[in-house]
Amino acid sequence: MKRFFVGLFIAFSCYNYSQDCNYTFIGNLQDFHDKSAIASATIYIKEKDKYLVSDFDGKFKIEDLCSGTLTLTISHVNCETKTVLFNITNDSSEIIFLEHHLEELSEVVVSSTIKTETTSIEQSLNKSEIENYSDKSLGDALNSVSGVSSLNTGNTIVKPMIHGLHSSRLLIINNNVRLFDQEWGDEHAPNIDINSADRIEVVKGANTLRYGSDAIGGLILVNPKKYAAIDSLFGSTMLSLNSNGRGGNVNTELVKTYQSGFYTKFQSSYRKFGDFKSSDYYLTNTGFKNFNASLRFGYNSFEKGFEAYYSVVNNELGILAASHIGNVNDLVASINSGQPRIIEDFSYDIENPRQSILHHLGKIEAYRRFKGLGKLTVQYDLQINRRKEFDLRRGDRDNVPVVDLSLFTNSLQSNLRIDYIDNLKIDTGIMARYQQNDAVSGTGARPLIPDYDKYDASIYTVGNYDLNETSDLSAGLRYDFSKIEATKSYNISDWEAYNYDVLFPEFETSNIDNSQILTRPKFTYHNISASFGYSKRFNNDLSFSFNYGLATRVPNPSELFSDGLHHGAARIEIGLLTIDKEVANKFVASLERNNENFGFTISPYYKQIDNYIQLIPAGITTTIRGAFPVWEYNQIDARIFGVDIDINKKINNNLKYNGGISLLRGDNISEDIPLILMPATNFNNSISYFNENLNSLTLSLNHKTVLQQKRYPDYNFFTFNPILQEDVYVDISSTPPAYSLFSFNSSMSFKAFKKGSLKIEFNVENIFNTSYREYLNRLRYFADDLGRNFNLKIKINY
Amino acid sequence: MKNLKSIKTIKLLALLFVANIAAVSCSSDDDGDDHGHHHDEELITTVTYRLTNGTDVVTLEFQDLDGDGSAAPTYDISGPLTANTMYTGSIQLLNETENPADNITEEVQNEGDEHEFFISSSISDIAITKTDVDENGNPIGIESSLTTGNAGTGTLTVILKHEPTKPNDGTADGAGGSTDVQVTFNIEVQ
Incomplete structure (x- = not known):
């Protein structure tokens, strides 16, 4: 060729x-x-x-x-x-x-206002915004988008949350591959290096059917850059240093493109941090190490092309030492003392409890265009996720993981885009996926999630129709088949206590050993999902969009099978075989004015989720460690609604204002109480100064306030403390007070070498070293959030 | 020619996919009988506090064979303690889901510097002293002496802390660490 x-x-x-x-x-x-x-x-x-x-x-x-x-x-x-x-x-x-269709080849024409589909309600981060978070996580970066918050475990495990929904309810698509990395777990952060991304889209509305039926919360698309077909070699190196955690990140990428359409890109980053610091004390054992690399190779022409992509993410994360607790009395002691029970001097050491995660992702994609029809794309992808969690253990088990899961996922999919009709575009495709989870033996602990095999197949069609010059209509339908076959041992006492011997006798095997029964649960699901979108553009840069989506999510392995003590939460978590799929009806509207001088987005939404799966306290059990609350998954009908508002205003040629507010309310309609772990009202303001003549000097002052969440379900309880000989109150529900944080950013660019440039940034986070705790941080019972941080970034383009 | 090439690519992809399913499905069957090893090795099912004054033996036993499972634990108290008597006490921890039962006491003994028992009673006349020490000379509490005072009824609580502060003020709350065992027995002194 x-x-x-x-x-x-x-x-x-x-x-x-x-x-x-x-x-x-x-x-x-x-x-x-x-x-x-x-x-x-x-x-x-x-x-x-x-x-x-x-x-x-x-x-x-x-x-x-x-x-x-x-x-x-x-x-x-x-x-x-x-x-x-x-x-x-x-x-x-x-x-x-x-x-x-020049945008298909999208050389350098990507602007922040381009959407994945015209009717879609979404927001995005471009490369320069992503670079601000180069030593942070995907969740931290997305936190800056209105309507997006995060569920944290400390400050390094950050899960993005759209409209209060996270984990299995959010699809994360990395370079067109749906991420499978034990994402059901609250303390399992997505294994993505944001430095490999050129653009991140948050799709709040309906344009999700191509990727899955279960995007109840929404969709996060992490997209790489497309390169122009010219002979060129370029790259960049960025170094970022931080005072808090005394660590940083170095990221390098190198791109070679050819006029023939071939291109190749290599990117790698390494991050290392020691113990972070809250405003008053070190957060012992919160350091982490992280190595990432990605390689892309491909050929792009109009008629045909292919791409091969491989990425590896290797994470070693320390978990706050003080969060390892043995029983409810330890938890009460932590909550009442108001500061972590273990505070040591700064260290780079990562001790137990810790997580070690290795994630491989590979894909091959090929496309071809057919005259008078459209574009056919075929993709095969493969992911291997190995998650090891180490805990404080007795005996010589410090280096034996207590959780050791190996998840293998591969899928084959095709998409046909029919675009020969001028005002109609149809995407249709099929997908087959096989997934295997292996609870690796040798942990010396009962596996959190059992061995299972999962088979998925799906077919979808999405159409976009231009009604006229100013309005578009889209509609889509998707069918999913899903089958899960697990192998799990139950205590016979539990098997009978949950009435499974009557409900699921077909799962039992004759393999009974030492009060345990080996079972083979099998579930099959058929899901229908649908979407509808409408958008209309008016004069004055105004546009209106409306999205409706029907999404269906099958229960994840943890909701079905989890069974055991969760350290750090001091609770026993029980999944139930009786959990059924949840079904959501989503309505999102958006009124936008896309204008540099004065623009805004007002986006209200309403989600009705039937059979919403949640984890809530169901009772108390006595164990050898004392009394424990038992948290069980149950299903209720839920409703989440709210509005996200963003405003931008140009004050003069150099000064710009940006602001946003997110309001949300989540209700458990079945019991007429609030939903647990919903983000509180939050708003942000920022003023930035930009002067192109002064080496592109940018200065900005930002503010963010998160109000106290007053609407929460009260699951507090009393437990008997045998030492004090009295009942003590276990306040696990109350929410931390409101807080405001201020930050400062500055940057300048210089010409360096012949073609290159040098950019220097200086930033301060949490300027006033405010001590605060966040409701959506699972470690809020144990320690404050991060204190002040000074950050210096140097980026060289060559 | 070009068409042929892309069809070939698709075929190759399909083949890869099927090959993977086949390869992985086979391996899954191989470790199918691995589940016997998925016991919780660190599980403690049984706590026994054995007290003897040389002639009489009183045992306080807690047993929970399904660990964190839903079945309730059992308490077995062999009899009342005698008033104004000095007993020698020793604690034994077992994992009885293993066959033969795993003696966890040995693990605690070997890591004495990372563990400590705290034994306390709601009966204020009862005095308990730990009689064994770890490599640093701090108490462990596997061995203890218990002296009863006047007759009465109340509770006796045995707590095992992992990674407590050592030395400490002698109370479980003051020692910090994370709790591995916390069981409470109803006892009688007569």
């Missing part, structure tokens, strides 16, 4: 000769997709050094041609410029196809 192109170039650069010069060539320019005529295209004739313009029918005529090579370079405002060669031996006429 490559050789062919090279050959072409040699052919037209070497020679042309003339003999008879009286031939006529008639060209006919047509759109590749719908074969419509392309008028007013510019045609440059190299041999004559002359320009022509195609007529209304897309035709042009060249007379008095000599025999030999004819080289035409055709350009049109909405098309990719194309060079074609013909060998002229007599009068001839040719049809030349041009590509009318």
